[in-house]
Amino acid sequence: MNERTPPTWPAGHRAALVVSIDVDGEYGVIAQHGASDWYWRTQAQYDLDAGLIRLLELLADYDIRATFCWVGRVAEERPDAVRSVSAAGHEIATHGWDHQIYTRMTREEQREDLIRTREYLATLTGTVPVGHKSPFWHSTPDTVPLLQELGFQWNMDVALGDLPVVQRPDPTREPIIQLPPSRWWDDYTFFIEQALPPRLVAEFWEEDFAVVRAEGKLMCLTVHPWITGRPGPSRALARFLDFVVTLGDVWIARADHVALWWRERERDLDQSATSSTES
Template identity: 35%
Template sequence: MSATPAVPVAWPAGKRAAACFTFDLDAESAVLNIDVAHADRMSVMSHQAYGPLVGVPRLLALLARHDVRSTFFVPGYTAVRYPDVVRAIVDGGHEVAHHGYLHEVLTGMTAEQEGLVLDRGTEVLAALTGQVPVGFRAPMWELNWHSPELLAERGFLYDTSLMDADHPYELRVGATGSSLVEIPVQWALDDWEQYCYLPEISGSGLIESPRKAAEIWRLEFEGLRAVGGCFVLTNHPFLSGRPSRAAALEELVEHVVSCSDVWVAPLRDIALYIRGLGLSPRSVERPDPADF
């Protein structure tokens, strides 16, 4: 098998690169999926609730100040628990996309099990927002090899969970000739690794300075800008919604928006543009055990 890389794309209006600020509104679901017994830990639950209660309003105001429309990935359970917060996201002009129901890590699920998760999350988000979500981000960015086909069968336009490119591409799905737009991500562009610490649950105890996190993200933005790529930053409101972190994030948003050669848009808009280019789909191939 000879793998081929994703090709650079021509961005609209002569732009050099694209960028999207995305937010995973995990709230309690990220912890409850690990163990529902964590529901008994009042302090842990309050740590997660900070996201929808305080972080989201702060981040929505930040985005509004810079006229940035974003994409929020929302687990179905978060939407059930905080419907007014999700409505505020929609009212702010932002996209609401799919992030499981209880932030289920899909690894090892059968296609049937995974399909139930997708359908349950979609049902909740569609009922609340009035729109069926067209984008998907796998919790922990962990797709199964059968995941793309399940998404395509359900009419999703794009996924943003894979990490093999700097540029969006059409991901070939099965043998049917269908495809999903894939908008790549990477762990360096995620605030979880910089900020998250919950005793016995997540993190090493090292919590980085917002200055360091913002420096990493700005350097990567400039790198992707130079190669004409797509910068996708992933933040969690329970982490980056804290005051000092939101302030550092705002400096980055201000810088990105100031770059006249960068198109800043929600992932849905980026995916629709990529779909309109008519790119030839490419495959991501599973390693063959016979070659091990």
């Protein structure tokens, strides 16, 4: 079972890319800087009306379906935005009710937060979200078992490598597919912690992706409408997508599609390993 062949992505694709977009509204900066920090709150107010629209147009230009990780309270304030993103064929996943950090919650509080966010998003789109990204990627040892118990399919919190990883703390339940995030695949690192020129950011992601593709692996990009949705930074994403699309052999897919495909692939590999042992 250890000697598995390198991953072959669907339809002969050589590597895979997930574009994940975290819709935090003001709640990311409130959780980080406090509700009284109006400087950051006003910057983050760019999220829905300007940034999100620009990113949606960019995705439409490339005919790419992305995964939107949505904060529950932002959805409650702007249900129209969730509905229109879902109607455009993008995946809606959970990203905490109000972006509170899971490492400061009890297991029961995490459970309530996951259920409340998932149920609310489901009422807006008619589709129950199957994926979860924890606010600030701060999960605890309780998070994956809870996701498994609640019937989620994927999580994007832990960088265990450059491929999906099957996590099955409860062997009697369906697994959680852990999709790899990275601090260096996050626009926050480049445009907020530093203010780098968009062309350099695109170049960084292109260098990373060239290696990912050579190794047949997966990259999960994280961007935010209030950051990459700004004029110059949106060019970083456009240049990077140009690069990836031009390669011609990359599967650009929603996180749920990657997770489902990986789960089926692992099941097939397990079955063939079992039958070769039996024979």
